Amino acid sequence: MRRYPWAEVLVFEILYISILYPTPHHAYRVVLLAAAVYLAMQIYLNLEVTDQLATTHSVGCAIASKFMFMAYLLLAEGSFPDHWRRVRDEVNAKAGAGGSDKLPSNLSSAKKLWWMLDIAYSVRMIGWVQEPRDCMPPHPPPSRRTFLWKTLLKFIMNTVTADLMISTLALTPSFDHRLHDPADGSETYLAAVPFFRRIPYTLAWGIGTGASISAMHNALAFVCVGLGQSNPTLWPDLCGRWGDAYTVRKIWGYVL
């Protein structure tokens, strides 16, 4: 029976988070990074593909993207960890004398752990000094009740949209291998549909995929803000307006 490697993936996740512990000692990070690389190779080369193909595929993408994010944090912008500061730390730092005690490497151990967890999952850098200014959808106002109501409506809208759009692709030979002979090559799928007849499939797939990930983001925002663990202003929309999708640059830069 094929086994999903939950243990390996969990250990990799712990290593990934631990690498981002805000210590100035680079040797610590090098050792953990080497262990993470070894484990990732084990997962890539030895993982048994389970029947849950989408999950297996997302594990492969997630590990690669975590290495990208680590490279970005450790190499791309400035010295790690003190280059990466949260806006709230920055505000507090200005209130104090000099503010150097608010640098990540000078935080207390408990605060370092929270900082580490925070940066490991802040891929969009929202709430950090490094947050991009010119392309993010607007931050919601701080009213919790308004945010929850609007997010619930967006969640319903995105869920219905994703459901209907993806359902239009159901049981079509352009996507579903169950309707093909096992010997059929990949060129017998969407590429086999005449060019202009691909338009409804393309639109349904694009809008359905965008709505699915937005619905997941809405659900997460609703839970985190609803439980009082997060501020509404930290949850701008994930995707931009579809009305801006009139160039390929804009669709990748602003919409998706």
Next chain:
Amino acid sequence: MPCFPLICWSENPVDQTLVGLGRLIANEFLKFPRGTNRSSYTQLYVVFFLSGLVHFGGDFIVERRMVYGSFKFSLLQAVAITFEDLVIYITKRSLRWGGIELKPGRDDESWAGVVARIVGYCWVTLWFCWTLPIRLDELSALGLGITDRKPIAQFLVDTWGQWA
């Protein structure tokens, strides 16, 4: 050097990571000055190459072999952006000679702006009609593209069936 409009690669909020790595390679490793075409387009191609690499990780783990659909799809997006920058530059220059200033955006409701947006929507749709099979077909052949009807659509179909 021609001064292309829209050369600054806008920062996708989700792909901030890749944009940062693109800047590192273009400005720190290759020492291209910021704000130049060399720097912007190097960042553009690096970002899409890295995006292909991330998806390659998923493809490899499922397929157990090297598959290049993700790279091809990602790099084609960079080529499309380069091409459309050139077309926008030439179109703007040509229209300026005719006295028309083109700024297709939310605030431009002139006929030229509306036409530019409609042309843009058509171009983007047709572009993805061409490139989406490159990304999806190999995964669909493996079984990643299974699309059963979702619950809301299934409910509507069942309700419609009872009525009809």
